[in-house]
Amino acid sequence: MAAPKPAAKKPAAKEKKLGKGIWTVYKVEGDKIVRKNKSCPKCGTGFVMAAHKDRVQCGQCNYTEFQTKATAEKKAA
Numbered sequence: 001m002a003a004p005k006p007a008a009k010k011p012a013a014k015e016k017k018l019g020k021g022i023w024t025v026y027k028v029e030g031d032k033i034v035r036k037n038k039s040c041p042k043c044g045t046g047f048v049m050a051a052h053k054d055r056v057q058c059g060q061c062n063y064t065e066f067q068t069k070a071t072a073e074k075k076a077a
């Protein structure tokens, strides 16, 4: 008599990654919803700019705003 086959292990359920999506650019503060990133000046509200370490970029029209020290100083002056 052959030994019964061991039951096949079920593959562990994959964890869903919630890294991308429009919900990642909003933050709840109390009972308000706050937008983390600014919206695109060309496309208008609803088109949120992607924040990079030195720039913000629109995924729709590729509009890019560089955030250098020089621009930061200009805004302050």
Ligand SMILES: [Zn+2]
Residues within 6 Å of the ligand: 040, 041, 042, 043, 044, 047, 058, 059, 060, 061, 062, 063
């Ligand atoms: Zn845009």
